[in-house]
Amino acid sequence: MNPRDEQAIDAAKLYYRDGLSQGEVADRLGVSRPTVSKLVQHAKERGFVAIEIRDPRETGSALADRLAQRFDLAEVRLAHTAYTGAALTRELGRLGAEALTGEIADGDLVGVGWGETMYAVARALTPQPRHGVEFVQLKGGLSLTPRSTNDVETMTSFCRAFDAHPRMLPLPVIFDSAEVKRIVEGERHIRHILDLGREAPTAIFTVGGISPQAMLFNLGHLTDEERDALQVRAVGDMCSRFFDENGDIALPELDERTVGISLADLRAKPTRILVAGGPSKIRPLEVALASGYATHLVTDAGTAARVLGEDVADRDASPDPPHGVDGDAAARGDT
Numbered sequence: 001m002n003p004r005d006e007q008a009i010d011a012a013k014l015y016y017r018d019g020l021s022q023g024e025v026a027d028r029l030g031v032s033r034p035t036v037s038k039l040v041q042h043a044k045e046r047g048f049v050a051i052e053i054r055d056p057r058e059t060g061s062a063l064a065d066r067l068a069q070r071f072d073l074a075e076v077r078l079a080h081t082a083y084t085g086a087a088l089t090r091e092l093g094r095l096g097a098e099a100l101t102g103e104i105a106d107g108d109l110v111g112v113g114w115g116e117t118m119y120a121v122a123r124a125l126t127p128q129p130r131h132g133v134e135f136v137q138l139k140g141g142l143s144l145t146p147r148s149t150n151d152v153e154t155m156t157s158f159c160r161a162f163d164a165h166p167r168m169l170p171l172p173v174i175f176d177s178a179e180v181k182r183i184v185e186g187e188r189h190i191r192h193i194l195d196l197g198r199e200a201p202t203a204i205f206t207v208g209g210i211s212p213q214a215m216l217f218n219l220g221h222l223t224d225e226e227r228d229a230l231q232v233r234a235v236g237d238m239c240s241r242f243f244d245e246n247g248d249i250a251l252p253e254l255d256e257r258t259v260g261i262s263l264a265d266l267r268a269k270p271t272r273i274l275v276a277g278g279p280s281k282i283r284p285l286e287v288a289l290a291s292g293y294a295t296h297l298v299t300d301a302g303t304a305a306r307v308l309g310e311d312v313a314d315r316d317a318s319p320d321p322p323h324g325v326d327g328d329a330a331a332r333g334d335t
Contacts, residue, residue, distance in 0.1 A: 004039075004042065005042075005046060005048070007029070007039055008039040008040070008042040008043040008046065008048065009043060009048050010029065011025055011029060011036050011039035011040055011043065012039070012040055012043035012044075012048055012049050014028055014029075015036070015040055016040075016049060022036045022037060022040070061078060061080075061301075063078060063301060063304055063305060063308075063310075064076040064077070064078050064304070066308060067297065067304050067307070067308060068297075070289075070308060071289040071290065071292075071294070071297075072292075073289075073294065073295060073296065073297050074295045074296055075099065075295075075296045075297070076296075076297045076298075076299075076304075077095045077096075077098070077099055077296075077297070077298045077299075078298075078299060078300065078301045078304055079091045079092060079095060079277060079298075079299065079300035079301060080300075080301045081300065081301075084278070085278075088277060088278055088300060089116055089117055089120045089278075090120050090123075090124070091300075092117060092120060092121075092275055092276070092277050092298055092299070092300065093117065093119075093120025093121045093122075093123060093124040093275075094120075094124040095275075095298045096117070096118075096120070096121035096124070096204065096273070096275035096298045097121050097122075097124035097125045097126070099204075099273055099275070099296055099298050100121065100125070100204050100273060101125070101126075101128055103202055103271055103273065103296070104128070104130060104133060104162060104202070105130070106130055106131045106132050106133065107131070107132040107133065108130075108132075108133050108134075108201075108202060109133075109134045109136065109196065109199065109200045109201065109202075110133070110134070110135050110136070110158075110200055110202045110203070110204065111135075111136050111137075111138040111197050111200040111202065111203035111204070111205075111261065111269070112135050112136065112137060112138060112154065112155060112158055112203070112204055112205075113138050113139065113203075113204065113205035113206060113238075113239050114137070114139070114141050114149045114150060114151040114154050115149065115150075115206055115208065115215055116150075116215065117206040117275050117276060118150075118154050118204070118205070118206055118275070119150040119153065119154050121154075121204065121275060122150075122153065122154040122155075122156075122157035122158055122161075123157060125157060125158065125160075125161035125162075126161060127160075127161055127163075128161055128162050130162045130163060130164070131163070133162045133163070133164035133165070134164055134165045134166075134167060134196075135155060135158045135159055135162075135164050135165075135166055135167065136167035136169075136193060136196040136197050136200055137151060137155055137166075137167065137168050137169040137193070137197070138169075138197045138203060138205065138239050138260050138261045138266075139169065139173050139239050139240050139258075139259060139260025139261065140169050140170075140171035140172050140173040140174075140240075140259040140260060141169065141171075141172075141173060142170065142171060142172040142173070143172075143219040143220065144172065144219060144220025144221065145218060145219055145220040147215065147218045147219055149173075149215065149219070151168075152168070155168060167193050167196050168193070169190070169193050169194070169197075169259070169260070171184065171190065171259050172219075172221060172259065173216075173219070173221065173240045173258060173259055173260060174219075174221035174222070174240070174254070174257050174258050174259070175257045175258075175259065176257070177257065178253075178256040178257045181256075181257055181258075181259060184259075185259070194260075194261075197260070197261045197265075198261060198265045200269065201269055201270045201271060202269065202270070202271040202272075202273070203261075203266060203269050203271070203272050203273065204273040204275065205238060205239055205266070205272075205273070205274060205275070206238075206274065206275050206276045207236045207237065207238050207274065207276045207281055207284040207285055207288050208236055208237045208238075208281075208284065209236055209280035209281055209283070209284055210230055210231060210234050210235060210236060210237075210242075210284075211280060212227070214280075216237060216240060216242075217230075222254075226251065226254055229251055230242055230250065230251065230254075233250045233251060234250035234251070235250075235283050235284050235287050236281075236283065236284020236285075236287065236288070237284070238263060238266065238284075238288060238293060239260050239261050239263075239266060240258055240260055241255060241258060241260070241262065241263050241266075242254065242255070243263065243284075243287065243288075243291075245287060246287075246291070247263075247287050247288065247290065247291025247292075247293070248263075249263065263293070266293060267291075267292055267293050270295070271295055271296065272293060272294050272295045272296065273294070273295075273296040273297075273298070274288060274289075274293065274294035274296065274297050274298070275297075275298040275299075276298075276299055276303075277298075277299040277300035277302075277303045278300065278303060279303075281299075281303060282303055282306045282307060285299065285303065285307055286307045289307065
C-alpha cells in the first residue's frame, strides 16, 4: 500500500464513517477540498469503500406475496427498478446471487445453467465460506459461432465464490444427430456428469424467450426450418429445452438431440431457483411458473405484475402482508 492509498483511506473514513463534509476533511488532513474529492474517488476505485443501498422493499412486498401464493413459491425476490437491457440483467444477477448464497451449505451439489442471466449471477457472487461444494453444468455449452454462452466463465466464477469443485459438460448443447448424441452420452465421464446433474438437489437456471435474437438461435445448432417451427410452437426454453404453452416439449425431434437435464428431472429437484425478467421473458416465465418448474423466483416487479395480469402502475397497491423478498434489477431473450 502506497502513501496515496493510506491518505485515501483516511479521507474515506472521515467522509463516510464520521460524516464530515469534504471541507471538514480537508481541514483535518491539511489538503484542499478538490484533493479530498480525488482521494475519496481513489478509495472507491481501489476497493477500499463499499457502498450498500438497502431498499426496504427487499424485505418483502405485497406483489411478491401474490406471486408466491399464485405459484406456490417458497421465496420471491423482485427487482424494483427502471433499468432495462444489460443494466436490468446485472440487477437480476445481483439478486440471483443473493438467493443462491442463501441456499448453499457445506457439501452441497448444485446444478447450474448458462446464458446472459446466469453469467450476471456469476459475476455478482462474492466469496463465501463453504466447504465441499460442487457445481455441475446442467447442459452442453459449446457454440459453433462467435456468440459465446460464457459457460466456462460462469462455472469458474461460481466455483471461485464458494471454493467449489466444477463438473463441466464439454459438449455442444444440441447435436446434429440424435444417434451421435446417444453414443457420446454413453461415454463414462459424460454419463457421470449427466447423472450428477440429475442428482443435484438444487438448480439455478433461467428461461429464454423465442426470438431471432435469443442466444439459442445464434449458436449455429438450429436449421432455418427449426427456427421457423420454434417461432410457431414454442414459447421459451429452460436449460435449452424448448417448451410450449403447456410447459411440454415443443419439438420432440429437436429435444432428442439436446444434451442436458430433462424438464422432468429439473422439475423433480427440491430447490429450483429461476432467475429471469424483462419483456421477452414474461410469457415463458408465466408458463414455467404455472407448470411448477420453480420453487424460488428472482424477477423484476414489472414482469411480476404482468405475469399476474396486473396493472404495472398498481402493482404494490395491495395492503396485504408481504411474503417474498424484493430487490432491484431483467434480461434479454437469452438463456
